Amino acid sequence: MPKTVHIGLTSPHILARTRGAHHDRSRYALTMAMFAFAFAILCARLVFLGLGPQQSADAEKRGQLSTALSRPTIVDRAGNILATDIVTGSLYANPQKIVHLDDTVEQLIAILPFLDAGTLRRKLSSEARFQWIARKLTPRQQAVVHELGLPGLQFAAEPHRVYPAGAEAAHILGQVDVDNKGLAGIEAWVDRAPRIERPERKSSVEAGAVRLSMDLSVQHAVREELVAALARYRAKAAAGLVLDVHSGEVVALASLPDYDPNRRGQALGKDQFNRLTSGVFELGSVFKIFTVASGLDHGVTSMEQGYDAREPIRVGSHTISDFHAKKRWLSTPEIFIYSSNIGSAKMALDVGAKRHREFLARLGLLDRIGTELGDTAAPILPASWKRINTMTIAFGHGLSVTPLQAAAGAAALVNGGYRIEPTFLFRSREEARVRRERVVKAQTSELMRYLFRLNVKRGSGKRADAEGYRVGGKTGTAEKVVRGRYSRDALLTSFISAFPMDDPQYVLLVMLDEPKGTKETGGRATAGVNAAAASGRIVERIGPMLGIVPQLDTKPAFDEAVSASY
């Protein structure tokens, strides 16, 4: 009897014969234990296979050929889809399998006339096994090509970005290229962001979608009124934005001329840039809101005090004079509503160059503003900040800022004195409360609200007074620099307003580039007749959408105070 031990199924049989052998018994047990162990591993593996996530082989296969990225859906604050991926077919060829080259070229050109015969022939006769023929065909084109039944041609499913609202929010959304890579706007931000924040509430908003602060209805109304204003005042460009003063959310932003992001070919022309974030401008008298606020905040002046505005100021070769010269002493509210350059310049000097500059910096007017739209321009500051610079910046010359920056600064002046950085993404009030930072005294903000409203009731902003919505604001008419000189004919008019002034919720900025005088405006082209009027129309339309309750019959307590004290 050989004492060999067989390992295998027969071993218990053999082992059974060597009965009584204690030594063999332990071997038997050892073998059994090894088997049990092996089975346990198998069982465990089986369980893990059952529990683990299923890999979807099909999904991988579908995306294999495509170089295009799939992107998250972008929705507005109410959940309306602004950008989403749909699946399209892209035609590719395996030149090795092409049978009749001439035939194939001829038939493809007949169906897809945008193809170039020479290029197509070169591609189809190449040595490669893979050549793109036409990307992202319509379902109809796909069907026709499919019916040709030509060998060597195949379709790959590719995600294709569509923008259902068209040009409506072009400058916020940006654009993607043929590979679905973000080129500009939020689309580019989505690619940069390490991890897309998911919206917490899943009500109507798709989980995983990027939720913007923009409201599509408001956006549409603003854009439509800007289109109308552009035509009415024969301006070269028009731009407008609505900012929530408490959360810093951009509720609407339109810059005309714009483009349809669905048309990939529509190249971004020089004229189609986003004027509100990518352009810097000398905004003119609009800047007086910051000067007056700095005067009030530093206690240099008060509503009762004022400045002598009888004589123009001469500094070296410069002369600072008033456009609507009153030639008398002006109180602070008068300087504001008559838009006195002399008064503002003197006020800024009283505040002091350093403190004036520091005040502008505190409102975020001297640094590049960071938003999700990456290509924001940096403000242009004077090379050296001299006495004359303080005086001209006091009324908005010599310092160029982005309009979005100016709107954000104005928001801080009317919202109770808090600076909050603007955003294009949805932001809750709670989050905004954490992020805000006090920059102006509450009392200064109170006075600024009063001055804003006063200027619409009594001053240059009369045409912006949308009935019932208590609009307040400041006009700015700046002469553009043409060939190194300020031009009298090329104007840039703007109007920064807030509403309702008794408890401001939104800031609206409207800007027109080179508007012309019309019959209705009596041939004038200043901000009061165009930008302010357009603002009034916009507020009338967006007020109800934003939930502002109009007050008509009962005179608002705030308006009474404005009339009584002045």
Place this chain on the structure above:
Amino acid sequence: MRIVSLLLMSCLVALSFVMYEIKYDAAEMENSVAALRLKVLKERDAIAILRAEWSHLNRPERIERLARKHLGLAPVQARQMVTMDQLAASRRKAPESPLASNDGRALRHPVKAIH
């Protein structure tokens, strides 16, 4: 012992047969899962297209155009809005409403479209 061996052998045969059956079933199920998953993906793609189309048809520009044309609607004016308080106030001022008397005849008057 022989019986035990035979028993074990037959068990082995039976087991391998069952194994084969299960494996075959599993493969079949896998195929149907893959087919279903493909179907789900296709449906999802179709839903994405439909949603995009729905959003396109519901874009404010088009709705506004249609509302102006077919319903005679226009942007709401401040004068067209009242709050609950104002309603209550006007009710107190005019207690005798024409709608309250005339056994509801006033209600039957055709409502003119507001332009």
